[in-house]
Amino acid sequence: MQGYRIDPTVLREYDIRGVVGEKPEGNLGPGDARAIGRSFATLVRAEGGGKVVVGRDGRLSSPMLEAALVEGLTASGVDVVRIGISSSPMLYFAELSAEDVQGGIQITGSHNPADQNGFKMVMAGRPFYGAAIQRLGELAAAGEWSRGAGRIEDRSVIDAYVEGMLGALADLPADRLAALKIGWDAGNGAAGPVLERLTARLPGEHHLLHTDVDGTFPNHHPDPSEEANLADLRALVAAKKLDFGVAFDGDADRIGVIDGQGRALAGDQLLLIYAEDVLRKNPGARVIADVKASRVLFDRVAVLGGVPDMWKAGHALIKSRMKQTGAVLAGEMTGHMFFADDYHGFDDAFYAALRLIAATLRLDRSVAEFHDAMPQLVSTPELRFAVGESRKFAAIEEVRGRLAEAGAEVVAVDGVRVTTADGWWLLRASNTQAMLVARAESETPEGLARLVGEIDRQLAASGLSR
Structure with a gap:
């Protein structure tokens, strides 16, 4: 069988993510989507499954990738249920709640820039990550795909999804719910359609921002972990004297919150x-x-x-x-x-x-x-600095070895988190980018400075710097 090479840098630890376009600028396109579909369908069929649900976010490249993905899935013999524009959690809900579905793929760039896109996957209700994602690339390279002629159907799940969430408020007094005033910012991402339906069902006063799905993100980038992207929501909370505000990322699996005093949590x-x-x-x-x-x-x-x-x-x-x-x-x-x-x-x-x-x-x-x-306490923001893919994990191992020799108090489940009298510092390799990530926390600014100094010394010992 003729194989297809997927750029290994897009096959991340817990999803697939890349820049859409032709090489050398891009590393993810319809050919990759088709190959991913064929490989994923092959694994689904190996587990006895025969149907996969597919959703997509509002990015401009998502329809193109969806078409190629579905082509690949059906060519390898699985049926496809398309749910259209959706959030990632709505895709997860669709995969779990439908008895006739054995896997799911969400086409989404999540919180990444508009020129990027990717795929999040689940299989039989389980997360699909790590070695399983690498297996997709291996099957594609070898061309070891099942064959068939799957069918396509469109299915709406948005109303069932919204209905299923409302149980979270079922035991609360209606009068207290009605007294709440909340702001919501969809960020022009896939959150918009669900948000409009959800808030229409909620008691209380609700003010919505940027619910039109627009893959150019004309108002601000949909990443609520960045304070700059919360400016519109913060202004809304202040102007309307709201209890709090909620913001979403591009596929609505990440939440950001502004309290009634305008502070981000x-x-x-x-x-x-x-x-x-x-x-x-x-x-x-x-x-x-x-x-x-x-x-x-x-x-x-x-x-x-x-x-x-x-x-x-x-x-x-x-x-x-x-x-x-x-x-x-x-x-x-x-x-x-x-x-x-x-x-x-x-x-x-x-x-x-x-x-x-x-x-x-x-x-x-x-x-x-x-x-x-x-x-x-006082802490650094998340500090991110570029280190090559081939170097980042090796550098962490070098740091871990030096800390072990020094008898440091280390938690090593993900990189190294080191506790000292001043607090703690962390250094880990990003699973999604060619970067190292650092953070530190202390009770005093002076202690924080010493912790950051320790990070810098460890980096220098491995020939790196922030």
């Missing part, structure tokens, strides 16, 4: 609010956070009677850890939030917004009051 701060609510109903439950989260979170989860679990960054890795350990709640600094107590366990920014509403009412505190009560 970090992912670990948001997770702490959820943990207080969830642990009241689930005493002793495990709560997972990625290695970039504040020690305040891990300490507070323990005080609340939960089991804190520090784990690797990455949505697929977190979901896999939840299934492995039975954790009911997890979150990442990037705004991915996962609920498995009364929900499906995947990252869903819409559902996370509803659970934030529920937490404020059940615990009788505003988002701003939660924010005020949190210890105020």
Whole structure:
């Protein structure tokens, strides 16, 4: 069989992601999408499946990639259910809720720039990542694809998806829900259609921004982890005197929140609010956070009677850890939030917004009051600096070796997180880009400076710098 070479740099740890266009500027196109479809269908059929659901975000390149992907899937003998423009969590819902579906692929560039796109995948309700993604490339290179003639159908799942989320508010008094005033910013991403339907079903006062799906992102880039992208939402919260505001990334699996005083909450701060609510109903439950989260979170989860679990960054890795350990709640600094107590366990920014509403009412505190009560440590932002793909993991191993020789206190589940008298610092290799990522946290600015100095010394010892 004739094979097809997929650029290995687009086959990431927990998704496929690249620049759309012809080489050398681009590394992801319709040929890649077709090959990915053929390889994925081959794996689905090997597990006894025969139908895959496909969704896409609003990027300009998504229809082209969808057409090629579907062509590849059907050519390898699986039927395809197209759900049209959708968020990633809506795709996950469609894959889990349909008994006749055994896999799912979302075409999305997530929070990346408009010229990029990619694929997020699930199979039989499980995250599809790591070696499984590499296997797609291997099958393509060898041309080891199944053959067939799959059929295509279009199916709408948006109403069932919205209906399924509303259970998050079912036990709350209607009058208290009606008193809430909330702002929402879809960022011109795939969140828009769901957001319009969802807020139409909610009591209270709701103000919506940028719900038109537009792959050029004319108002701001849809990445709520960047403060600059929250300016419109912050202005709306102030102008309308809202209780809080919610922002979404391009495929609505990441949430950003502005409190009533205009302050952005970090992912670990948001997770702490959820943990207080969830642990009241689930005493002793495990709560997972990625290695970039504040020690305040891990300490507070323990005080609340939960089991804190520090784990690797990455949505697929977190979901896999939840299934492995039975954790009911997890979150990442990037705004991915996962609920498995009364929900499906995947990252869903819409559902996370509803659970934030529920937490404020059940615990009788505003988002701003939660924010005020949190210890105020000093920390760096996430520091990212370019290091080649072939060098980044080797550099981390060198740092790990030196720290072991020095007898440092290290957590090594994802890079190295080092605790000292000043606080902690982290250095890890990005799974999605040719970069190293660093962060540090301390009780004082002076301590933070010393921690950053330690990061710089370790980098210098490996011939690198920020």
